[in-house]
Amino acid sequence: MQPVLASIITIGDELLIGQTIDTNSAWMAQELNKVGIAVHRRLAIGDVWKDIWESLNEESRLSKIILITGGLGPTADDITKPLLCQYFGGKLVVNEAALVNVTSIFERLNRPLLERNLKQAEVPDVCTVIQNRRGTAPGMMFEKDGVIFVSMPGVPNEMKGMMTADVLPLLAGRFNLNPIVHRTLVTAGIGESFLAERIKEFEDSLPSNIKLAYLPNYGMVKLRLSATGNDNKTIAELEALFDMLKQQVADVMVIDEDISLQEAVGRLLSSHGKSMGTAESCTGGYIAHLLTGVSGASNYFKGSIVSYSNDIKQHLLDVSAQTLTTVGAVSEDTVIQMVKGALHQLKTDYIVATSGIMGPRGGSSEKPVGTVWIAVGNKNRIRTHHFHFRFDRQRNMDMTAQNALNMLRKFIIEMEQ
Amino acid sequence: MQPVLASIITIGDELLIGQTIDTNSAWMAQELNKVGIAVHRRLAIGDVWKDIWESLNEESRLSKIILITGGLGPTADDITKPLLCQYFGGKLVVNEAALVNVTSIFERLNRPLLERNLKQAEVPDVCTVIQNRRGTAPGMMFEKDGVIFVSMPGVPNEMKGMMTADVLPLLAGRFNLNPIVHRTLVTAGIGESFLAERIKEFEDSLPSNIKLAYLPNYGMVKLRLSATGNDNKTIAELEALFDMLKQQVADVMVIDEDISLQEAVGRLLSSHGKSMGTAESCTGGYIAHLLTGVSGASNYFKGSIVSYSNDIKQHLLDVSAQTLTTVGAVSEDTVIQMVKGALHQLKTDYIVATSGIMGPRGGSSEKPVGTVWIAVGNKNRIRTHHFHFRFDRQRNMDMTAQNALNMLRKFIIEMEQ
Numbered sequence: 157m158q159p160v161l162a163s164i165i166t167i168g169d170e171l172l173i174g175q176t177i178d179t180n181s182a183w184m185a186q187e188l189n190k191v192g193i194a195v196h197r198r199l200a201i202g203d204v205w206k207d208i209w210e211s212l213n214e215e216s217r218l219s220k221i222i223l224i225t226g227g228l229g230p231t232a233d234d235i236t237k238p239l240l241c242q243y244f245g246g247k248l249v250v251n252e253a254a255l256v257n258v259t260s261i262f263e264r265l266n267r268p269l270l271e272r273n274l275k276q277a278e279v280p281d282v283c284t285v286i287q288n289r290r291g292t293a294p295g296m297m298f299e300k301d302g303v304i305f306v307s308m309p310g311v312p313n314e315m316k317g318m319m320t321a322d323v324l325p326l327l328a329g330r331f332n333l334n335p336i337v338h339r340t341l342v343t344a345g346i347g348e349s350f351l352a353e354r355i356k357e358f359e360d361s362l363p364s365n366i367k368l369a370y371l372p373n374y375g376m377v378k379l380r381l382s383a384t385g386n387d388n389k390t391i392a393e394l395e396a397l398f399d400m401l402k403q404q405v406a407d408v409m410v411i412d413e414d415i416s417l418q419e420a421v422g423r424l425l426s427s428h429g430k431s432m433g434t435a436e437s438c439t440g441g442y443i444a445h446l447l448t449g450v451s452g453a454s455n456y457f458k459g460s461i462v463s464y465s466n467d468i469k470q471h472l473l474d475v476s477a478q479t480l481t482t483v484g485a486v487s488e489d490t491v492i493q494m495v496k497g498a499l500h501q502l503k504t505d506y507i508v509a510t511s512g513i514m515g516p517r518g519g520s521s522e523k524p525v526g527t528v529w530i531a532v533g534n535k536n537r538i539r540t541h542h543f544h545f546r547f548d549r550q551r552n553m554d555m556t557a558q559n560a561l562n563m564l565r566k567f568i569i570e571m572e573q
Numbered sequence: 574m575q576p577v578l579a580s581i582i583t584i585g586d587e588l589l590i591g592q593t594i595d596t597n598s599a600w601m602a603q604e605l606n607k608v609g610i611a612v613h614r615r616l617a618i619g620d621v622w623k624d625i626w627e628s629l630n631e632e633s634r635l636s637k638i639i640l641i642t643g644g645l646g647p648t649a650d651d652i653t654k655p656l657l658c659q660y661f662g663g664k665l666v667v668n669e670a671a672l673v674n675v676t677s678i679f680e681r682l683n684r685p686l687l688e689r690n691l692k693q694a695e696v697p698d699v700c701t702v703i704q705n706r707r708g709t710a711p712g713m714m715f716e717k718d719g720v721i722f723v724s725m726p727g728v729p730n731e732m733k734g735m736m737t738a739d740v741l742p743l744l745a746g747r748f749n750l751n752p753i754v755h756r757t758l759v760t761a762g763i764g765e766s767f768l769a770e771r772i773k774e775f776e777d778s779l780p781s782n783i784k785l786a787y788l789p790n791y792g793m794v795k796l797r798l799s800a801t802g803n804d805n806k807t808i809a810e811l812e813a814l815f816d817m818l819k820q821q822v823a824d825v826m827v828i829d830e831d832i833s834l835q836e837a838v839g840r841l842l843s844s845h846g847k848s849m850g851t852a853e854s855c856t857g858g859y860i861a862h863l864l865t866g867v868s869g870a871s872n873y874f875k876g877s878i879v880s881y882s883n884d885i886k887q888h889l890l891d892v893s894a895q896t897l898t899t900v901g902a903v904s905e906d907t908v909i910q911m912v913k914g915a916l917h918q919l920k921t922d923y924i925v926a927t928s929g930i931m932g933p934r935g936g937s938s939e940k941p942v943g944t945v946w947i948a949v950g951n952k953n954r955i956r957t958h959h960f961h962f963r964f965d966r967q968r969n970m971d972m973t974a975q976n977a978l979n980m981l982r983k984f985i986i987e988m989e990q
Contacts, residue, residue, distance in 0.1 A: 170788050171599075173606050173612070173755070175757075175797070175831070176790075178594075178598075181588075181617070182594045182595075183591060185589055186591035189591065194589070196589060196618065197616065197624070199615070199617075200615035202613060214631070230765060230766040230769060231769040270766050270770055311789070349689055349690050367650075369587065370648045370650060371592060372646070372728070414592070434879075439865075440864070441851075441853075441859070441877055444857050444881075448856075448858065448859075448879075449967065451932070453881070454881055454882070457881055458881055458884065459879045460858055460878070461889075462851075462858065462878075462879065463876050464861075464865060465871070468875060471918075472878075502885060503888075517869065518871075549868055
């Protein structure tokens with residue numbers, strides 16, 4: 157059985173001039189995939205009547221489910237609701253539950269209710285209303301010629317609340333769905349082409365219902381197997397193929413799950429009851445940020461010293477003045493001393509330390525932009541590595557953080573054997 | 574003169590299952606806007622022959638310029654190049670310059686050159702080749718019935734290199750372009766509806782070539798005026814209207830530019846020759862990360878102590894054990910002591926400190942998830958604020974960081990008067 161096809165339409169000028177990065181669509185696609193709905197088109201258009209109208213015509217020709225976000229705000233540039241009302245031939249009426257919701261939100265905020273806010277409780281009389289538990293604009297579901305249209309606000313947490321509580325269950329009840337199941341592993345230290353060469357026979361032998369994808373990212377390559385169907389036979393087939401794949405890439409595999417390196421590090425530390433901290437110069441707190449983005453990080457992550465200046469390297473991490481004046485802050489000696497200083501100050505089992513030049517300025521002929529030293533260590537041993545990245549500031553930071561986490565991951569595995 | 578319309582087509586299954594967030598399109602849209610090309614549609618589709626083919630038909634009906642990214646890799650799931658070759662009726666031939674490029678990259682990496690890598694130097698004989706200075710896959714430009722099609726790799730820095738060096742100049746030479754100019758200001762502390770109510774007359778009186786947009790984001794609302802044309806008359810008109818807008822929202826305006834709060838804080842500190850640091854508990858290094866994402870941050874940002882555990886709050890920031898056991902880590906007393914401790918340890922002019930419960934776990938009836946204390950201070954004064962956010966972990970962190978930066982910004986302005 158083929159998955160039911162969906163289109164996501166995102167409405168808003170801010171998406172078209174590049175002022176906003178669309179993170180909603182990725183989340184929606186993941187959630188839809190889990191229940192067996194395949195997003196095959198994602199379209200972003202502006203707050204333009206004709207463009208929205210045509211996109212509804214066009215996407216409903218190609219998909220059974222059309223999810224629309226954005227354009228439901230209270231201001232004049234938001235035209236989605238009147239347009240949908242006209243498109244589906246309805247008229248706007250006050251929805252009592254939505255009105256109670258809007259009123260109570262303004263009472264809670266202790267703000268006067270404006271006419272334009274009251275209008276947010278109006279909905280076309282031809283839709284099923286989806287209440288918004290996290291904001292003022294209600295969602296709307298329409299059906300036309302067997303195609304389901306759902307309109308939701310563009311505010312991420314409002315959209316997510318509606319999707320989880322109402323939209324996904326409604327869609328699951330309306331269609332006969334067949335989930336899409338993925339198995340993903342992460343490799344590092346091997347290029348996409350070499351990986352492809354190595355697993356060519358495996359790839360060529362895949363059955364038609366299972367698909368392989370290569371996802372290169374920050375010097376790593378993810379391999380993803382996707383199967384349509386969660387019946388026992390399909391799952392067993394997928395698992396067997398995934399095991400084969402794992403064996404073929406065993407030496408370059410980082411993790412056999414689609415989790416981040418910070419999650420992998422967190423699990424390792426938790427399973428061994430160990431703690432960690434960071435001493436960051438060039439990454440400026442980014443590694444700490446990635447680690448504390450994981451819920452429950454306080455069980456193993458204790459803290460960091462971000463020593464962006466040399467003063468702080470000296471005074472808080474006890475890096476010697478001599479090292480800083482002779483070999484400099486971006487050096488093996490410095491990151492080794494940073495690990496030692498941080499082990500002492502933060503009193504954790506493991507420390508990862510970084511020092512480098514992220515760019516665009518600050519490089520020299522001897523130490524060009526992208527020069528990075530990373531050290532990982534515990535009280536018994538310290539391991540260092542020198543990198544030279546050749547990207548822009550943001551990507552150099554990403555590469556440094558990802559490599560630091562991977563070095564730490566390998567070091568912990570070795571030390572806790 | 575109306576802007577020339579463009580579509581962006583992003584190809585790749587990873588975008589449709591939500592594994593990758595598309596940041597390319599936003600960057601491309603910004604750059605296109607600057608030269609007078611308006612992106613009116615952005616479409617993401619999978620590595621599916623029929624879907625790509627149809628999208629080329631469809632978008633070329635609606636736009637004069639079609640920019641395509643992705644699907645140019647060396648692996649079997651990458652089908653964009655053969656498809657384009659067939660679509661434009663060409664045949665694949667080796668491009669000598671691209672071959673030299675591929676060969677030299679592999680020599681530099683000291684890796685053997687595989688057959689599939691050599692194939693990357695093949696291009697349809699009906700395209701203009703755009704060399705890739707940052708990777709192996711060349712870009713391709715086609716023309717059909719007056720519509721320009723450009724295909725580029727999906728790797729962000731490769732795409733950016735091609736756009737800047739070749740694609741934008743080529744498009745500017747090919748079309749008679751009229752740049753779109755934006756003026757943006759940021760407000761805080763006022764809802765979108767109230768803002769709209771306040772500037773209703775202003776909005777209604779705008780000429781047809783100037784458009785106003787509301788962009789709500791993390792408790793702030795950006796207001797953007799956009800004009801088509803960069804002739805003196807249009808610019809003068811836009812500036813005059815922008816000045817009027819600024820006057821109408823003066824009391825709630827944060828910045829009259831489209832820059833981030835971390836950039837605004839950085840400029841303030843630089844202009845007064847002052848320094849700062851952070852003492853972060855719940856934000857776990859995120860504020861430091863935002864600040865150090867700005868190039869040149871080392872001029873004013875000195876470092877941080879991320880005190881995720883109470884031990885580190887006590888030992889490195891000198892928060893009293895009594896405070897931690899009586900009122901707890903998430904309290905006004907704690908963030909005040911964190912500011913004092915960090916001023917002492919980091920020796921900066923300003924410190925911002927955070928402590929809170931980001932969720933999803935760790936809340937209690939007395940201090941539910943979303944409870945946050947923030948303090949900003951210098952050696953003379955400390956200011957605190959209590960927040961209660963009601964979002965998920967990531968958004969609670971974002972709200973905390975944005976509010977902390979805004980509190981710091983206001984505090985610096987007041988102190989440096």
